[in-house]
Amino acid sequence: PRVNNEIDVPQVRVVGDNIEKPGIYPLAQALKMAEKMNLDLVEISAQTDPPVCKITDYQKFLYQKRKKAK
Numbered sequence: 001p002r003v004n005n006e007i008d009v010p011q012v013r014v015v016g017d018n019i020e021k022p023g024i025y026p027l028a029q030a031l032k033m034a035e036k037m038n039l040d041l042v043e044i045s046a047q048t049d050p051p052v053c054k055i056t057d058y059q060k061f062l063y064q065k066r067k068k069a070k
Contacts, residue, residue, distance in 0.1 A: 002043040003058050004031060009051055012041075016055040024050055 002008075007027060014030050015022045018037060025033070034041040034055045042061050045052040054061070 001061075002046070003040050004034070007041065007043050007051070007053065011050045012043075012053040013048070013050050014041075014053055014055060015044075019055060030055075 009027060011024055011026055012030050013022075013024050014033065018039075019033075030041055030053060037055060039055050040058040040061075041053050042056055042058055043051050043053050
């Protein structure tokens with residue numbers, strides 16, 4: 001999955017456990033939200049319009065993905 005500055009679309013749908021208002025945001029604003037929380041913006045579904053991104057710790061995201069795959 002693409003992370004932070006690798007994401008190159010104008011708008012993203014932001015979701016996550018620690019988001020006060022999930023919704024569609026400009027990419028710059030979504031990146032600022034993630035940076036403010038010291039977390040990463042991770043694209044979890046690139047096929048939708050706009051892509052769905054989650055604000056989470058990227059290393060934790062990878063760990064959970066590997067654990068789920070097993």
